[in-house]
Amino acid sequence: MSSEKVLVLNATGKVGRNVSKAFLEAGFEVYGxxxxxxxxxxGMGVKPVVCNYTQREDLDKAFTQSGAKKVFVITDYFAAAKKNANLEFEQGRAAIDAAKAAGVNHLIFMSVADAEFFDEHVLHLHAKVDLEKYLRSSGVPFSILRPCAFFENLDDAANWNPLKKGVVKFLSLHHNKFCATYDIGRAAAIQLKAPDQWLSQSLDVIGWQGNLEQVAEALSKVSGVPVKAKLAMPIFFRRLFLKDLHHMFLYYEVQKGPLGTPEAFKKVLPDAMSAEDWFRFHGKYANGERIVQA
Ligand SMILES: NC(=O)c1ccc[n+]([C@@H]2O[C@H](COP(=O)([O-])OP(=O)(O)OC[C@H]3O[C@@H](n4cnc5c(N)ncnc54)[C@H](OP(=O)(O)O)[C@@H]3O)[C@@H](O)[C@H]2O)c1
Structure with a gap:
């Protein structure tokens, strides 16, 4: 039997790459x-489709070219939508409408855990809430994944936080909930393979929880090198220059969000990644040096 086709939007991004990897491993024919x-x-085994995933005409062509009836949809406030929540909503709506026109039988939308509970300053999550509502009323068969903070934030050179030997930095020292983008893909593959169970359902993707000291301990254990936990910037500057993210962290730090737990997610994906697992999976520092020496 030929494998089922799935189209991954923004397949070169942090999420898209690892979601594509998980889909390939689950036996899908992956177009990105x-x-x-x-x-x-x-080189990864993904069939590339040249397409700007924010443009309706491009999306229509991508569905025609791939012939996929399953699609993984993300939107992005910061880059693709240029920090404009209305534009992010329009981009997400274009993807949902294109999927409907293409007769998609399962759309997975990546939202964010507890998106509706953050305060009004967390602008980058406004569109996610509205897009979930739009999707629910669109008539497109869907499932929603709601990830918490990505482990990938611990090695994010584009946002001035490259992972270096002996130190791990984050915008919070507190207890936080994390997930691997690869586990978003593994959860999405489970949903695509069991539509009877997952259509119209939403799932929080939360693999592990711990404070930055515990993250540093995990990296130390994996690398064999002592690791310091440090704030990526003083909280004063976080409040001053990153108001949106600062308020997101206040929800995590003060209100102890998101509400979901690794235990609940592990009922669906029992081997969801811990911090140690993720450092092994990620494999290298930002400069390319291996974390685990051969
Ligand atoms: N960071 C977290 O902890 C976290 C947690 C939960 C949810 N999220 C969500 O994750 C999403 C971001 O996903 P990501 O991290 O995978 O994205 P990403 O890595 O920033 O995506 C990068 C890709 O976006 C494409 N791109 C960049 N600028 C673009 C533009 N102007 N127009 C169209 N495409 C453009 C590029 O692909 P090409 O050049 O190949 O086209 C690039 O490879 C956001 O919705 C965010 O809310 C993040």
């Missing part, structure tokens, strides 16, 4: 969108 005609997707 990228604006580049020269991406590294073929």
């Amino acid at each position: 969108t990228t604006r580049s005609s020269n991406s590294s997707l073929p």
